[in-house]
Amino acid sequence: MTPQHARAQRLRESRIAAGYRTGRDAALAFGWNLNTYASNENGNAPFSYSRAKAYAEAFGVRHEWLYEGESPTGSDVAEPRRDARFVPVIGKVGADPEGAVLFATGQGTGDLVPLPPGGTERAVALQVVGHSMPGLADNGGLIYFEDQRTPPTPDMLGQVVVVETDTDEVLVKRLLRGSRSKLYDLESVNGPTRRDCKLRWAAHITAIIPPHQARKILRPV
Incomplete structure (x- = not known):
């Protein structure tokens, strides 16, 4: 999986964990462009670090994890992830x-x-x-x-x-x-x-x- 698609997958997981059934539901709730958000979540278009901060704040996750896949340097609190099972x-x-x-x-x-x-x-x-x-x-x-x-x-x-x-x-x-x-x-x-x-x-x-x-x-x- 490419970094872009891994980032998109984390975005999707964050949205589901936050209780939004579809990307459309989340985009409408936060006033995001529907097509842009859909492209970010399906991996067709990358999103920026500043956009990651906005998504992370909305979904209640760390923006460092959402963008890079890891917790901030020195943090002993890992980003919660859904049990893969x-x-x-x-x-x-x-x-x-x-x-x-x-x-x-x-x-x-x-x-x-x-x-x-x-x-x-x-x-x-x-x-x-x-x-x-x-x-x-x-x-x-x-x-x-x-x-x-x-x-x-x-x-x-x-x-x-x-x-x-x-x-x-x-x-x-x-x-x-x-x-x-x-x-x-x-x-x-x-x-x-x-x-x-x-x-x-x-x-x-x-x-x-x-x-x-x-x-x-x-x-x-």
Whole structure:
């Protein structure tokens, strides 16, 4: 990993630890340019030392660690890092009153769960609430995915995936082709299909944990 991408990874970790589900949420909260922040966090554009200070102050971390990856010289206090064996539960996934629309809340629960088999540092989880996904995930279960924020890929078609729409909704849906390029139909596990949606990103579900096991592995923080 290059220094630029390592710095971007630390920025992402800081944002998640501070309780902001997406880079967009953080940028809006602090009045940052959305495109600039996104480019800084995904590693496409480097950020300066002065910008690191602003990000560090916002997310409650040391700017020396954020920029250089280490604590200030002479400090005996290391920058807190998330245990690599655990990943954050970034929200709850459930149904609206009609049981038609699956959604994720905009704020994390504060809990951690073990890294799933094959998971990377980008792994995150959603906790299932309600009974809108029979046969897929039950109330109290966990849905893991890799939070890579990349456009849908052909191998996702026909699969149940996690997506974000251009209307800021995070959904668990079966991904289908729309009526034209870059539009997608989103089929609910239990509800009507949404037609011709524009998506910001899509991610494969990497693991589903049943409720009885989820209760054993949730780690409040």
